[in-house]
Amino acid sequence: MKRSTIIVSVLLVAVIAAGGGYWMGRGGGPRPAPTEGASAAAAPAPAKQTYTCSMHPQVRLDQPGDCPICEMPLIPAASATAAAAGEAPTLQLSEHALAMASVETVAVEPRPLARELRAVGRIEYNESSLATITPRVDGYAERLFVNFTGVEIRKGDHLAEVYSPELLVAQQELLIAVQAGNAGEALVNVAKTRLRLLGLTDEQIARLVDRKQTTDRVTLYSPISGTVIEKSIVEKAAFKAGDALYRIANLDSVWVYLEVYEYDLPWVRYGQRVRVTAEAVPGRTFEGMVTFVQPIVNEQSRTIRIPVHIENKDHALKPGMFVTASIDASLTAEGRAAPTGVEGKYTCPMHPQVLTETDGACPICEMPLEQIPGDPVKVTEDTSVHSADAHKHEAAPAEMPSLATKYFCPMKCEGEKTYDQPGRCPVCKMKLKEVPAKAAASGGAGGVLAVPVAAVLDSGTRRIVYVEKARGLFEPRELTLGPRAGAYYPVLSGVSAGERVVTRGNFLIDSQFQVTGHPSLFYPGGLHATMGHDHGQATSDAKPAQPGATPTESPTPAPTGGHKH
Structure with missing residues (x-):
């Protein structure tokens, strides 16, 4: 009996001791009220992680798993928040992401834009003869x-x-x-x-x-x-x-009717010199002049007929012959053909092939000659200077000290690629040269402000480029472009001289904008604003816009293998 009494006493003491220790660990008494400063210092609750599909960015789930549409594994994604009102969204990429995407940029700068416009045509009678x-x-x-x-x-x-x-x-x-x-x-x-x-x-x-x-x-x-x-x-x-x-018909002069496609029409202007060759007359080139641009488009061929006046004293060119013609044309800052040198001279409205230096009467119909409007010298000077206001964007380009010095290969081994550090070209081993600084306030005397074709993403209804605001910080810009000139587009509005645009990796950057729900090439208002419905269990976690909010790269990169389009 005594033995059992002792055991119970020991257990009771142990329980009391354990309870006392627990009470002492809790603080032994009532806690003081939290101070106002301590409450302010408390960290906000972390934002809920959402998951999306790299192939179907409209899918937004709060749990990892498979896409309900294509069953691909979901990847973590940032919340689809937009920038403050009036501000363009931006994307920040790390150095590792830049290297993985092979992002390359070039500076937007004025350059002479010209091309050789080639067209086919047919010899016909000079209607005035x-x-x-x-x-x-x-x-x-x-x-x-x-x-x-x-x-x-x-x-x-x-x-x-x-x-x-x-x-x-x-x-x-x-x-x-x-x-x-x-x-x-x-x-x-x-x-x-x-x-x-x-x-x-x-x-x-x-x-x-x-x-x-x-x-x-x-x-x-x-x-x-x-x-x-x-x-x-x-x-x-x-x-x-x-x-x-x-x-x-008097064949001392003939007309060549060129068939020019409507998208090449900005390159054509009255007074341009034209070189014509015919297979029937090998080894000989005929010179002519654009005398008129017909105001009608052929609905079947989508071409415009351009009459070219050619002197044919020896009657080598026969009506009905097929010929090939070439026109050397250049562009102005407005995206139109540059002056041809006939501006300021006099011509007859009924016979545009008549050109004289002085006023008088037409030698054919005796009508008073009229002066061709424009001053070729003045126009040439004006078109070589591009004001920054003419290409001004909504927001002024940010200062980029880290981008002030770039280097390029003088042999252009990798095209327009530039390098951040001096050294030697990895292809030809020549010493890299420093890219001369461009003044953003002026287009300079080099020609027309232009962007490379590789920098432009074209959806068919809109064209955008991605501008590097600072190292790894990119912003989309919608451009108004002129007719393509080889590897460049003339810029009518959207970017300014000196800004850098992405020429490689821009599609990946656009995909990241699309994945995060921000405005992109095919979704100008943002993906979630464009999609009017959900797929499967997809839910939108879009939050109200926060000033200065920018999409960031995904913590986990999207898988690169197993599913390609």
């Missing part, structure tokens, strides 16, 4: 001097002898008036005028008066020199007034 031989009376073709097409004729050559009762009566009226003497002088002038209007020349009328004898056959003469391209009359055939007997 065509003439039709048309009788003004009814009659019969008694004899044809030109009885087949292709004959070369000169102005004043005889074409045909015709018999016309109306012409015979008009001749008799003239002779009767002449016989009347001074009393019939007025009638003589009237009769001569009538014969002249019926198609007789002054020489034919004078011969009729001298001989005082009518002739039943009257000869028709050519009004111009050229080639007979159509003949619609045969001997002994009757014709009516107004019938086209012959059609004549």
Whole structure:
């Protein structure tokens, strides 16, 4: 009995001791109220980690697992928050991420933009040199001097002898008036005028008066020199007034109608020099000038016809020949063809191939010449200077001291690639040279502000580039571009001179913007704003925009193998 009493006493003491120790560990009494400073110093609760699919960024889950759409493993993703109102979203990449993505950037700078525009065309008649031989009376073709097409004729050559009762009566009226003497002088002038209007020349009328004898056959003469391209009359055939007997074209000059696609139209301008070659005339190049740009687009071929005037004194170029043409064109800052040197000269609105240095009358139609607007010297100087205001973005480019000095290979072994540190080119081992500093306030005297084609992401409806604001910090910019010039686009608006754009790795950067729900190439308003529904158990964890918030690279990089598109 005593033994059991002792055991119970020992257990009771142990329990009491354990309870006392627990009470002493809790502080032994009531705790003081927390101070205001201690409450402020308490850290906020960490944000909930979300997970997304690299192939379907609209999927947002709060637990790891597989994508409900493609069953790929989900990866951690930052919350899809946007920048403050009026600010563009940015992305910060670490040095490791930059190396893994092989990101390369180049500076936006002015450069001369030019290209050789090549087009195909066809030789056709100079429309202003065509003439039709048309009788003004009814009659019969008694004899044809030109009885087949292709004959070369000169102005004043005889074409045909015709018999016309109306012409015979008009001749008799003239002779009767002449016989009347001074009393019939007025009638003589009237009769001569009538014969002249019926198609007789002054020489034919004078011969009729001298001989005082009518002739039943009257000869028709050519009004111009050229080639007979159509003949619609045969001997002994009757014709009516107004019938086209012959059609004549002067081939001393011809037109080349070039077929230029509508997207190449900004490169074409009146007065440009054109080089033309034809397979039928090997080893010879013909020079011409753009005289007109037709205002109609061919709906089937989507091309515009450009007439080019070419002198063809030896008739080497034949209508119907196919030719190849090239135009050396350059661009202005507005994305249009540069002045051609004809500005300030005088031309005829009806005959644009006429160019003179002084004012006067057109030698073809005698219309007053008009001065071509523009000053080539002034325009050239203006187009070589690009104000920063003309390419100003909503926010001024940030200062980037770390990017002030870049180095490049003088042999351009890797294109426009630049290096952060001096050294030697990894390809040719030449010593790298320092990239000269560019003033952001001026485009300089190098040409047109341009970005490389590799820097532009094009969705078909919008074009964007990614600008490096600081080392590893990127911002999307939507651009307005001019026509492509080789490996560059002229910039009409969106970036300024001196800013650096991504030329390699830009698609990966855009993908990261898309994964985090920020505005990207195909989702200008952000992915989650564009998607109006969820897939499977996907939920959106988008939080209200925080000023200065920027998307960051994912803690765990997306898997690179096993699923490729």
